[in-house]
Amino acid sequence: MSTAYFMVGTSSLSVIGLTYEIADGLRVSPADIAFLITVFALTFAIAAPLTQVFLYRLPRITILSMGLIILAGAQVMGAYATSYEMLFISRGIMGLGAASVSPMCSAIGAGLAPQEQQGRAMGIVFAGLTVASVLGTPLTAYLGTLIGWRNVLLLLAFCCLLSMTAVLLLVRDRNPGAESSLRHLMRALMGRRSSGAILMTFLQMTSIFCTYALIAPYMTDKFNMPENLIAVVLLVYGVNGVLGNVFAGRLGDRFGPDKIILISLLGLAAGLLILQFVAPVLLLAFIGVSCWAFFGMMFHSPQQQRIANIDPAQRSLLLALNASALYLGISIGSWISNVTYVAFGHDVLPLVSLGVLLICMVPFGLFVLFGSGKKKS
Secondary structure, three states, rough: HHHHHHHHHHHHHHHHHOHHHHHHHHOOHHHHHHHHHHHHHHHHHHHHHHHHHOOOOOOOHHHHHHHHHHHHHHHHHHHHOOOOOHHHHHHHHHHHHHHHHHHHHHHHHOOOOOOOHHHHHHHHHHHHHHHHHHHHHOOOOOHHHHHHHHHHHHHHHHHHHHHHHHHHHHOOOOEEEOOOOOHHHHHHHOOOOOOOHHHHHHHHHHHHHHHHOOOHHHHHHHHOOOOOHHHHHHHHHHHHHHHHHHHHHHHHHOOOOOHHHHHHHHHHHHHHHHHHOOOOOOOHHHHHHHHHHHHHHHHHHHHHHHHHOHHHHHHHHHHHHHHHHHHHHHHHHHHHHHHHHHHHOOOHHHHHHHHHHHHHHEEEEEEHHHHHOOOOO
């Protein structure tokens, strides 16, 4: 499951590491690369819950495998893109494939573990996305300078097929998901606990990507960082993200998800403040990125843990909506990043992220106030 999540994460974020190579190859502005993240994430956000509604009769492993095949095909299409528009379309198709992968990974992972170990199980599954930040994104950045961005996309397509083979051979879950309908979907979107939790996921990820989508030009402009160090920044971000995810998975089972989420939000705010207000010194930049990544990635495994237990009968649908909110946050955050960068420059990106994060505190407070128990939404 974690390898499939890794391929989704690497596929969605690869263009960040390939920003300058794609921009040069297709003769577009580096800021336009943010829209490639936006279309992927927006397509994912729309397709993820609808996949649960219309394909729930199929075994979950079948839906996951179909998604990886679509993901691989779209990577090939992107590799042979002759224009920015063609690459843009391929990213939308990739979003369709990813929408069939991520929710299935979370649902299968949650079902394989007893409730008292779900925090750790969610951490292991979601580690695929954090490891994508550690290895996938900086590795694509490095490989882009060696073999070109088109060959990187072809390599990712091949890895998607390898991941599908491993899943089919090693994962024994052949069960379909719970019956879902548009009525179930609307109830989840309107429910007090479920809607508040999903909104929180959206805002937290929007906050991160207001800065992360254009981290390469931000670091280059503010900290005078050479382009060949961008891969190092992404590696530092990813390593600390994995560490945050590991800590969250272990501590969530012991202290409960709400406390870990609060620590995550406060630490993420501290990291953004460091990036916004420190002097343009490389060491301080790496400290800010480390704090930002560690606490930012602490959020997701406890968040998935509590969402999975809001209504266990509709676990697959709720986790699909959570994944949808996550990628919608990536989409909107990337769009805000582009607009902010063009209108005001790089200086205010972390400040905009911090503003969105403060808004995120509202649904978290309401969720805790009304209780995060196991009642149905």
